[in-house]
Amino acid sequence: MKDYFCNLLLKSEISVENDRIDKMTEFLNFLYEKNKVVNLTAIRDKKGMAEKHFVDSLLLTKIIGKDEKKLVDIGTGAGFPGLVLAIYYPEKEFLLVDSVRKKIDFINEVVEKLQLKNVKTSFERAEELINGNRETFDIALCRGVANLRVILEYMIPFVKTGGRFLPQKLNLNELEESENALKILNSSVEDIYKLSLPECGDERIIFGIRKIKKTDTKYPRKTGIPAKKPL
Template sequence: MREYLLKGIEALGLKFEEAIVNNLVAYADLLLETNKHTNLTAIRDEDSLIEKHFIDSMLLQKLIDKNTETAIDIGTGAGFPGMVLAICNPKIKFTLMDSVGKKTDFLEMVKNELMLENVEVVNDRAEEYIKNEKRETYDLGLCRGVSKLNVILEYMIPFLKVDALFLAQKMEGTGEENESGNALEILNSQIEEIYNFQLPFSNDPRTIIKIRKKKATSGKYPRRTGIPLKRPL
């Protein structure tokens, strides 16, 4: 598993200290072991886990601004991309949020086992957590494959500072950006670039949408729990 991970890292043109690689391997081991009795991911074989979760998450690494101090991953699941990027970027403080308790319990275990001081795990919904003085406090937003873009924008953008970035990951180009013009306008944000990548071994397509927050967000967003999904902007 370690060699496969290192080959993937090299294929992306990245390089990490041995301590970081050790933590990534330990994280993967914990996930594989926990997944035997707690369903955290449908991917169970080592190579697919490394490529489709770990290497996939690292596609974002070169897009992270060097001045980033805080990041939030909404709907992080078993920690992708947030936990991977937290391990790779120990100087950035990451909030990993999910509403499913078994997933945040697992992430707490990973945090404690690896002694990750830059990770905060939150078991909550975005609409509720933002009330805890979290509005416009993050430099970077992350979300992989959760809901359509016009929905996740309403959850994410209110958390971000003005001029902060949201890097939205999709399995492949879906054209969701074409349905998001109204949400982007209301939330004072704009798409700066759309990146199309391929995973290094399977060649599976991946899309990352780079979004910039231009002005402050109205305090009425996000709307109350469930409304963004039922009535997208």
């Protein structure tokens, strides 16, 4: 499996140190076995996991800067992209968040197994977690299907002024309807990165969203409101 993973990295032009590849491979094998008894991901085969979870997460290394030290990943699931990036960047700090307790329990097992010192976890909802964490992160991450204008309200308040939100999306369609949310949250789309997975060829789009100034403290609104009444 390690050879297959290394070949995917080579095709993607992503350089990873050997000891970190070993840790990622161990994480992958553990996910594969655990997924047989606990539903952590819909992808069941190791090759699919390697490409569509691990390499997909590592595409962000083409965008994340050296000086961006503190990252939060909300809705991380079984640790994508945040846990993979935490292995890649041992010098950066990560907070991985998911409201599904079994997924955070799994991540905690991986963190202990791999002896990762740069990862904290939480299963609090973003609306509660924002207390004490407002505007403290250089980068916010979110890889998921939630509508962009909804996730903007949850994510931007965590980001420092001048920091970035890097959502991974499958298409550009949600940008236009998110203009009002971006304006209210004092943010703007600075870059659009178009990348692709090496084997299946699936396109990946990452928006580089810059926070221009502080977010009003009334955001995010109470649980359920952002989805029912998007900005």
